[in-house]
Amino acid sequence: MIGASLRLKFVTSNEGKWLEVSRLLSSLGVECDRVNASLTEVQSDDLTEIARRAAVEAYGLFGGPLAVEDAGLFVEELGGFPGPYSSYVYRTIGVSGLLKLMTGVQKRRAYFLSAVGYADLHGSVRVFVGKVEGRISEEPKGSGGFGFDPVFVPENETKTFAEMSTDEKNLYSHRARAFRSLVESLQRGL
Ligand code: ITT
Numbered sequence: 001m002i003g004a005s006l007r008l009k010f011v012t013s014n015e016g017k018w019l020e021v022s023r024l025l026s027s028l029g030v031e032c033d034r035v036n037a038s039l040t041e042v043q044s045d046d047l048t049e050i051a052r053r054a055a056v057e058a059y060g061l062f063g064g065p066l067a068v069e070d071a072g073l074f075v076e077e078l079g080g081f082p083g084p085y086s087s088y089v090y091r092t093i094g095v096s097g098l099l100k101l102m103t104g105v106q107k108r109r110a111y112f113l114s115a116v117g118y119a120d121l122h123g124s125v126r127v128f129v130g131k132v133e134g135r136i137s138e139e140p141k142g143s144g145g146f147g148f149d150p151v152f153v154p155e156n157e158t159k160t161f162a163e164m165s166t167d168e169k170n171l172y173s174h175r176a177r178a179f180r181s182l183v184e185s186l187q188r189g190l
Helices: 015-027 047-062 083-092 094-101 166-172 174-187
Strands: 006-011 030-035 066-075 109-119 125-136 152-154
Touching (some): 006 174, 015 066, 015 166, 047 083, 047 125, 066 083, 066 174, 083 094, 109 174
Parallel strands (some): 006 066
Antiparallel strands (some): 066 109
């Protein structure tokens, strides 16, 4: 595949994800076109299964090569909640609701997980996973990013994701890690 340029669609309704992924892919020399669409919200506890099924559905609608992503925030003291339900929990109780659930909780370890479903030109689907460990801050800080970014501080950092630029968040994030491993695999011709 040396010399062949990589190009794919990223199907997402989330503006924040698009901003992060388009900047990352462009820095890796991959061309990316956004498809702004919402796919069926599959019910599963397993993000990789959700991403796999979303990639199959998106391939049927838009053709490949394409990527979709399912992501979630897993808080250890809450048994991994909201996890696969992060989007719903964000829309309902939001950041302030999450902080209320964490009132008085000392152990604030949490992680973000990203599962990127990739469908190639022929509809063959693979899933790439990325994770970032960190903790839930006591109060929201910053105005960048999206979702739970104002309360997530990655390990060995003091700033929340919402206090970082997009490029800085891409140095750490679950999403950037998953997309980097997708691009590495494509660049190796796999
Ligand atoms: P799609 O169209 O791409 O599915 P979505 O917003 O519905 O967009 P998800 O189903 O993957 O995406 O929902 C993930 C939710 O988890 C998202 O709405 C946020 O609340 C939260 N989340 C995931 N990644 C995040 C990140 O990097 N920063 C902050 N919150 C994040």
